[in-house]
Amino acid sequence: MVSVHFSMKNIFKKDRPRDTFFREKITRIFSEKKYIVDIGGGLRLDPTKNNRKREHEWVDPYLKTVKYVVLDEVPDYKPDIVGDVHNLPLLDNSVDAMICMHLLEHVEEPQKAMKEIHRVLKPGGYLYVDVPFIFYYHPMKGYYKDYYRFTKDGLEYMARDFTTIEIQNVRGALSTVMNMLPFFSRRTKIFEIIDRVINKENSEQTGAHRMFCIK
Numbered sequence: 001m002v003s004v005h006f007s008m009k010n011i012f013k014k015d016r017p018r019d020t021f022f023r024e025k026i027t028r029i030f031s032e033k034k035y036i037v038d039i040g041g042g043l044r045l046d047p048t049k050n051n052r053k054r055e056h057e058w059v060d061p062y063l064k065t066v067k068y069v070v071l072d073e074v075p076d077y078k079p080d081i082v083g084d085v086h087n088l089p090l091l092d093n094s095v096d097a098m099i100c101m102h103l104l105e106h107v108e109e110p111q112k113a114m115k116e117i118h119r120v121l122k123p124g125g126y127l128y129v130d131v132p133f134i135f136y137y138h139p140m141k142g143y144y145k146d147y148y149r150f151t152k153d154g155l156e157y158m159a160r161d162f163t164t165i166e167i168q169n170v171r172g173a174l175s176t177v178m179n180m181l182p183f184f185s186r187r188t189k190i191f192e193i194i195d196r197v198i199n200k201e202n203s204e205q206t207g208a209h210r211m212f213c214i215k
Contacts, residue, residue: 016192017201018210021168023058025212026099029126030062033096039085039117041070041077042101042130050077051140074143085113090120097126104131106144114158118215127162127213131155134176135207152204155211164214169206172196176207 026043029036041050045059049070069080071088083089085100085107098117104110117127131150139146150158152167159165171179172195175188195201 018168018170021166021210021212025126025128025166025210026056026059027062029097029099029128030059030066030068033066033126035067035094035096036069036099037081037090037095037097037120038068038070038099038101040072040101040103041079042103043099046070048078049080085116088116088120092119093122095120095125096122097128099128101128101130102132104129104150105146105148106139108147110148110150111158115161118161121215123215125215127159127211127215129155129159129211129213130170130208131211132208133206134180136180150209152209155209159211159213162213162215164212166212168210169202169204170208170210171206172201173203173205174198174200176203176205179207 038045043059044050044052044055045063045068047054049072071081071083071085072079073082073084075082081089085103086109098121100113100117104113107113121127133149133151135149137146152169155167156165171188172192174195175191178191179188192201195203
């Protein structure tokens with residue numbers, strides 16, 4: 001009984017793999033690279049440069065030692081650079097790292113966007129990506145539509161020009177299904193715990209993927 005109690009305690013306290021992956025990769029970007037471009041401002045470090053609340057304040061200390069800029073297609077939220085991800089206004093091999101969160105599903109040609117990102121990254125440059133897989137329709141009227149969903153295989157193909165690719169799922173099988181249901185969409189924590197108990201936490205049937213690439 002003691003061993004069972006201990007193992008269940010660990011299950012409840014264990015960090016979610018998606019959170020560990022995110023924090024490790026973003027920390028690596030901000031601690032090892034100097035010029036970082038956040039396409040779309042998805043990291044939400046500055047609420048004046050996107051339409052959402054501020055997040056991830058733990059990154060703030062790194063901002064003193066890097067050049068962090070936001071690139072967006074429209075000037076409405078005061079990005080540092082106005083530009084289209086399909087045709088980035090940046091030189092070849094000129095950027096140390098790029099962040100592309102919650103964006104590729106909203107662009108018309110994500111494969112072309114990935115080619116552009118690869119073009120402007122320096123050799124050895126880092127890329128962090130978040131994209132949905134089994135996820136609800138979420139356009140923003142007047143700004144962007146919602147075109148695509150991405151399997152792990154599709155992500156690996158789009159990132160095939162990179163030398164290193166790491167992919168982490170965001171939800172397990174059960175919590176992914178429950179997240180699609182209106183009543184449970186904001187109450188999925190218990191189902192994430194169940195996924196962990198029944199070994200479905202790393203399922204490919206996931207709500208989204210997180211990817212880290214090195215050029």
